[in-house]
Amino acid sequence: xxxxxxxxxxxxxxxxxxxxxxxxxxxxxxxxxxxxxxxxxxxxxxxxxxxxxxxxxxxxxxxxxxxxxxxxxxxxxxxxxxxxxxxxxxxxxxxxxxxxxxxxxxxxxxxxxxxxxxxxxxxxxxxxxxxxxxxxxxxxxxxxxxxxxxxxxxxxxxxxxxxxxxxxxxxxxxxxxxxxxxxxxxxxxxxxxxxxxxxxxxxxxxxxxxxxxxxxxxxxxxxxxxxxxxxxxxxxxxxxxxxxxxxxxxxxxxxxxxxxxxxxxxxxxxxxxxxxxxxxxxxxxxxxxxxxxxxxxxxxxxxxxxxxxxxxxxxxxxxxxxxxxxxxxxxxxxxxxxxxxxxxxxxxxxxxxxxxxxxxxxxxxxxxxxxxxxxxxxxxxxxxxxxxxxxxxxxxxxxxxxxxxxxxxxxxxxxxxxxxxxxxxxxxxxxxxxxxxxxxxxxxxxxxxxxxxxxxxxxxxxxxxxxxxxxxxxxxxxxxxxxxxxxxxxxxxxxxxxxxxxxxxxxxxxxxxxxxxxxxxxxxxxxxxxxxxxxxxxxxxxxxxxxxxxxxxxxxxxxxxxxxxxxxxxxxxxxxxxxxxxxxxxxxxxxxxxxxxxxxxxxxxxxxxxxxxxxxxxxxxx
Amino acid sequence: xxxxxxxxxxxxxxxxxxxxxxxxxxxxxxxxxxxxxxxxxxxxxxxxxxxxxxxxxxxxxxxxxxxxxxx
Numbered sequence: 115x116x117x118x119x120x121x122x123x124x125x126x127x128x129x130x131x132x133x134x135x136x137x138x139x140x141x142x143x144x145x146x147x148x149x150x151x152x153x154x155x156x157x158x159x160x161x162x163x164x165x166x167x168x169x170x171x172x173x174x175x176x177x178x179x180x181x182x183x184x185x186x187x188x189x190x191x192x193x194x195x196x197x198x199x200x201x202x203x204x205x206x207x208x209x210x211x212x213x214x215x216x217x218x219x220x221x222x223x224x225x226x227x228x229x230x231x232x233x234x235x236x237x238x239x240x241x242x243x244x245x246x247x248x249x250x251x252x253x254x255x256x257x258x259x260x261x262x263x264x265x266x267x268x269x270x271x272x273x274x275x276x277x278x279x280x281x282x283x284x285x286x287x288x289x290x291x292x293x294x295x296x297x298x299x300x301x302x303x304x305x306x307x308x309x310x311x312x313x314x315x316x317x318x319x320x321x322x323x324x325x326x327x328x329x330x331x332x333x334x335x336x337x338x339x340x341x342x343x344x345x346x347x348x349x350x351x352x353x354x355x356x357x358x359x360x361x362x363x364x365x366x367x368x369x370x371x372x373x374x375x376x377x378x379x380x381x382x383x384x385x386x387x388x389x390x391x392x393x394x395x396x397x398x399x400x401x402x403x404x405x406x407x408x409x410x411x412x413x414x415x416x417x418x419x420x421x422x423x424x425x426x427x428x429x430x431x432x433x434x435x436x437x438x439x440x441x442x443x444x445x446x447x448x449x450x451x452x453x454x455x456x457x458x459x460x461x462x463x464x465x466x467x468x469x470x471x472x473x474x475x476x477x478x479x480x481x482x483x484x485x486x487x488x489x490x491x492x493x494x495x496x497x498x499x500x501x502x503x504x505x506x507x508x509x510x511x512x513x514x515x516x517x518x519x520x521x522x523x524x525x526x527x528x529x530x531x532x533x534x535x536x537x538x539x540x541x542x543x544x545x546x547x548x549x550x551x552x553x554x555x556x557x558x559x560x561x562x563x564x565x566x567x568x569x570x571x572x573x574x575x576x577x578x579x580x581x582x583x584x585x586x587x588x589x590x591x592x593x594x595x596x597x598x599x600x601x602x603x604x605x606x607x608x609x610x611x612x613x614x615x616x617x618x619x620x621x622x623x624x625x626x627x628x629x630x631x632x633x634x635x636x637x638x639x640x641x642x643x644x645x646x647x648x649x650x651x652x653x654x655x656x657x658x659x660x661x662x663x664x665x666x667x668x669x670x671x672x673x674x675x676x677x678x679x680x681x682x683x684x685x686x687x688x689x690x691x692x693x694x695x696x697x698x699x700x701x702x703x704x705x706x707x708x709x710x711x712x713x714x715x716x717x718x719x720x721x722x723x724x725x726x727x728x729x730x731x732x733x734x735x736x
Numbered sequence: 737x738x739x740x741x742x743x744x745x746x747x748x749x750x751x752x753x754x755x756x757x758x759x760x761x762x763x764x765x766x767x768x769x770x771x772x773x774x775x776x777x778x779x780x781x782x783x784x785x786x787x788x789x790x791x792x793x794x795x796x797x798x799x800x801x802x803x804x805x806x807x
Contacts, residue, residue, distance in 0.1 A: 636776075
């Protein structure tokens, strides 16, 4: 798996370059209360307006499959992306797939393994839907020609062509800042702005539609270490402000980077961009192995948090010289599927579940350490809450979400191994579109948006351009990173530390955000991204405080055990007055772990201090 | 720092389109891509992978940004 273009990274950076770059950054950050030298009065109301039956925000796997489905069913579609269609969000990185073939796999085994690995708070019906539809997604991608491309080419070569051929209207390099609704609160559009002001000033963009599907992906705090940096929880912020419930914020992704070069996460993914073909994970998700467990984040801090080391990316101790990594039991077990079902197709690259290729010790990057994504949630398990599998946001008419923007809980409290994310997004994109099409076709009257609302949202959107002196979005982002990124905030939680971080985040939101400055279009984008990241940080801290137990990637030092009586649920957060209201969505009794097994049989991974805590709190085991 | 230089640009704009953090812009006069916001580069390599003439050089080094009391 070599890539002829992957050669330049070995060229080193000089000490002078580092100093030069450091000076540049320090100058941007160190000036107290920065004067907005680019301040300008922005009140553009002659904005370009586009109208379609359906507005789709985001153009990755979810957005592409949503748009194609909606066009197939006759709706006009306008698609808007913060970047460019084909390069959207995380989709250029998606390499693996794990289609379910009913002729070779056992549904119950997939359900049981997924439930144990993700600690019984995964949505089993979404997994059923995944198992029903994933092979069709595989064949659809195959027919499109997606399997003849490398991951970073797939969107530009295949998705873009499909969208253009289908007649999807495309708006690019436009950041959406607010959803629009009608007098009855039905979502029917969005406003945003073009940030590339190289050739002409930023413009307001108003998009009107009968319904909106958010395919906005996930988010992170932009810390160096993982290629997710265009994503800043924009969808969660849009939906939250519109009244939707957001779930899954207490759980964390734990993708790794390298100890000696934390910003070099790409080196762990270089292999993925060299794969041309259908990269298929063989076998069911592991019961314990293969997932992005808490151990991946904590390995550097305290070895042995989990009894089972996670396979797959991240966290493992470096191999000693001459040592070979032993094959995992899953790899051995998955051999039996080879040569069966769709796996007999000749053009597949098969992966039995071992750790992927990555940079080696001698590349100078050090061993892998987890927690690189700093704030990202679990794929498919963080985002807009929908309780009825329609992808419609609970309580907000006209708003749908799919992919990482939807809190479907397909993957529960931790990502259970590779192969679920991109196909999960594609499946949910199609489902969201089917329901949105139905909704739009049954609308009695086209929703009307008041000009007053548009003006108010545009005024709010331009605000950082008009502030003459205040806080730079760089400083707010750096302070946010320093508050939220350390491992003792999101990975090893304690209520005092969560409260402390919350107080800092609240101060930033209440006092600094209203005074953010933006000297140009780029900084205006950064200002809105910082605002979205802060809102998400508050949701994450409040959700972490609310769930008074430990589970999966949520570890509370004061409650270091699972409590199926009180916390076999999803935690929701929604806007309430000017604050946040937390809630529990209890899960079906039959999703709980078997009462015939011991606690440790159901939960083989052990949190630090768990056994002693349970000895003191026997009611948790009843 | 991450994206270090663009040398030999043919003005196709692919790197501008590929960058998820708006680091690269087109120079209106020269019609070539230039590094406009280097500090926001997250070393994702999409610009380099998309460049048809291999004009972009990246390094894997970037320290966590420093923070200050006021800004």
